[in-house]
Amino acid sequence: xxxxxxxxxxxxxxxxxxxxxxxxxxxxxxxxxxxxxxxxxxxxxxxxxxxxxxxxxxxxxxxxxxxxxxxxxxxxxxxxxxxxxxxxxxxxxxxxxxxxxxxxxxxxxxxxxxxxxxxxxxxxxxxxxxxxxxxxxxxxxxxxxxxxxxx
Amino acid sequence: xxxxxxxxxxxxxxxxxxxxxxxxxxxxxxxxxxxxxxxxxxxxxxxxxxxxxxxxxxxxxxxxxxxxxxxxxxxxxxxxxxxxxxxxxxxxxxxxxxxxxxxxxxxxxxxxxxxxxxxxxxxxxxxxxxxxxxxxxxxxxxxxxxxxxxx
Numbered sequence: 001x002x003x004x005x006x007x008x009x010x011x012x013x014x015x016x017x018x019x020x021x022x023x024x025x026x027x028x029x030x031x032x033x034x035x036x037x038x039x040x041x042x043x044x045x046x047x048x049x050x051x052x053x054x055x056x057x058x059x060x061x062x063x064x065x066x067x068x069x070x071x072x073x074x075x076x077x078x079x080x081x082x083x084x085x086x087x088x089x090x091x092x093x094x095x096x097x098x099x100x101x102x103x104x105x106x107x108x109x110x111x112x113x114x115x116x117x118x119x120x121x122x123x124x125x126x127x128x129x130x131x132x133x134x135x136x137x138x139x140x141x142x143x144x145x146x147x148x149x150x151x
Numbered sequence: 152x153x154x155x156x157x158x159x160x161x162x163x164x165x166x167x168x169x170x171x172x173x174x175x176x177x178x179x180x181x182x183x184x185x186x187x188x189x190x191x192x193x194x195x196x197x198x199x200x201x202x203x204x205x206x207x208x209x210x211x212x213x214x215x216x217x218x219x220x221x222x223x224x225x226x227x228x229x230x231x232x233x234x235x236x237x238x239x240x241x242x243x244x245x246x247x248x249x250x251x252x253x254x255x256x257x258x259x260x261x262x263x264x265x266x267x268x269x270x271x272x273x274x275x276x277x278x279x280x281x282x283x284x285x286x287x288x289x290x291x292x293x294x295x296x297x298x299x300x301x302x
């Protein structure tokens with residue numbers, strides 16, 4: 001008999017996607033993130049660069065700050081970040097300092113993502129991608145098509 | 152007759168050094184930053200990662216947010232960031248998104264700075280270093296020597 005783990009990557013990425021959808025509703029580039037420790041969500045956030053007029057207000061940056069507040073310490077050891085789109089070099093740079101254990105992203109960002117930009121992750125960090133990639137990139141595509149039609 | 156410009160790089164870097172000294176007094180890694188537009192200082196900040204328990208609280212990150220708040224827009228066109236130590240990949244990544252016109256740093260960070268880490272700056276951004284480099288690196292060295300002696 002096989003036991004299904006309800007707390008798999010898809011379970012948590014769905015929560016990050018809900019955050020991305022909340023960003024979409026606000027007219028923000030729809031990217032969402034959550035941070036999890038021992039199957040518990042300790043931070044949830046979405047991109048707010050337009051609302052806050054602040055290029056640093058990416059979903060991941062807010063999630064890192066919120067998770068550190070929750071934990072009462074600045075290192076995110078044993079934590080996993082779920083983010084709908086591959087982090088940029090700013091966010092990957094912040095994740096480097098946080099020493100986070102795991103990063104799981106949805107879709108690649110071929111142009112501005114940390115992989116293409118060669119941003120260095122912390123040696124203790126394991127990153128993997130492709131979880132709900134289609135949903136994440138579809139939402140982003142819809143956003144930009146809609147934005148183009150409005151202008 | 153030559154006219155001396157009182158608002159040169161050293162003038163502004165001295166203000167950034169004052170911020171670094173404020174960080175030192177708080178037991179923070181002593182790095183300070185200011186952002187200037189048309190010879191006017193619109194943001195001043197220093198590293199607060201220990202005080203805020205937050206790896207994202209580098210001097211530059213706070214300065215970017217403060218300057219954008221002041222300007223009422225997220226792009227730092229025509230602005231110059233003065234920072235006592237070369238920015239890391241997180242801060243350089245944030246500066247990329249801000250499209251800031253100029254970055255002037257004091258001392259190099261050979262190990263974790265954006266030059267060694269190959270972080271990409273915005274094509275519109277010009278970066279130069281070496282302004283009050285000795286003062287900036289001396290303050291940093293003093294901090295780490297003192298910290299080592301206390302432990």
